[in-house]
Ligand SMILES: NC(=O)c1ccc[n+]([C@@H]2O[C@H](COP(=O)([O-])OP(=O)(O)OC[C@H]3O[C@@H](n4cnc5c(N)ncnc54)[C@H](O)[C@@H]3O)[C@@H](O)[C@H]2O)c1
């Protein structure tokens with residue numbers, strides 16, 4: 001069976017090359033089974049009904065309307081942690097570069113091009129760029145996930161005091177965090193005491209404008225704020241006011257736009273957080289592997305809308321059913337299978353929030369018409385948004 005994949009953005013070859021002879025990538029004449037992308041926005045784009053899965057080679061999925069695609073039976077994957085080191089290294093470099101006024105100092109030095117006595121001018125004017133050391137300064141990390149946690153740990157090894165705020169920190173991350181990272185349970189406590197703040201939370205309806213006027217008002221004067229998460233987490237009007245009144249001494253952002261770019265004391269980086277060869281490869285390999293696993297076996301790892309599920313495919317065939325998490329779903333599905341005299345060899349049902357996913361391995365080798373018939377019946381159950389049949393090509 002050939003799976004058709006549509007890609008957007010530059011996806012590293014290390015990932016694309018995993019899509020072997022069973023796959024066709026960007027075939028013009030075929031409906032895609034899945035989409036592999038980075039930051040391309042799928043909001044306001046029609047989604048072909050053939051698409052069963054979307055893999056985001058990266059962390060943020062705010063470019064994908066996850067809720068409405070879930071209603072259409074689409075599994076959405078991302079690649080947690082695959083680009084965390086790349087972002088961490090850039091955040092730490094910006095922290096130091098900002099403390100030492102490197103951005104403005106280099107801009108000034110470049111302005112000397114074509115003039116004479118450059119060496120003398122440098123020595124005469126360098127006092128304008130005296131900086132600070134970060135040792136002993138306080139860094140606030142908002143969001144202790146894959147990126148925030150490694151930023152926090154490594155900032156400690158640069159002798160900074162580190163405080164962090166994340167009311168939803170995961171158990172896995174909690175194990176990795178140094179006990180010297182001081183956790184605060186109140187964002188204002190972090191805002192009021194830090195010299196530097198870096199934010200690493202996902203953009204969602206809940207976090208849009210998260211750093212608002214009230215948050216800026218709580219900050220220490222002259223704070224340096226680093227945003228490698230998403231521009232929309234910060235209320236632009238409030239930011240503009242905070243830059244003008246000196247609350248924010250410097251705003252370093254990976255997400256410049258027309259308005260922000262014009263403001264004084266903004267350092268604008270062209271969304272380079274994850275742009276290293278290593279990170280692009282990690283993300284592409286992880287995304288392609290997860291997509292392949294899902295298309296070939298129905299198993300799920302690192303979806304943002306469905307639970308992980310891993311059942312080895314050993315029977316002649318498998319039915320995968322994505323459905324609402326409501327009572328008696330498994331009962332209705334197994335009744336349907338019993339009516340067609342299908343024998344269930346194995347079965348897993350898992351839920352996540354209001355959605356659930358059921359894998360049923362059957363002992364029967366289905367003909368194409370039998371498969372179409374059972375899929376139609378399953379999809380007619382209220383609350384089922386997609387059913388698939390996977391024939392096990394390896395089964396003897
Ligand atoms: N600039 C880049 O190139 C780049 C690269 C990777 C990720 N990102 C952005 O950074 C974000 C974080 O990435 P990650 O890999 O660390 O994600 P992650 O999912 O591992 O971590 C996010 C953390 O934020 C926490 N969080 C959620 N809501 C919060 C809130 N209201 N207050 C405090 N904490 C909250 C979560 O509990 C979680 O621990 C991504 O969603 C993406 O938008 C940007």
Ligand SMILES: O=C(O)[C@H](O)COP(=O)(O)O
Nearest residue numbers: 038039057058059060274
């Ligand atoms: O969320 C992410 O992973 C980053 O913003 C990286 O985006 P990119 O893949 O477009 O570089």
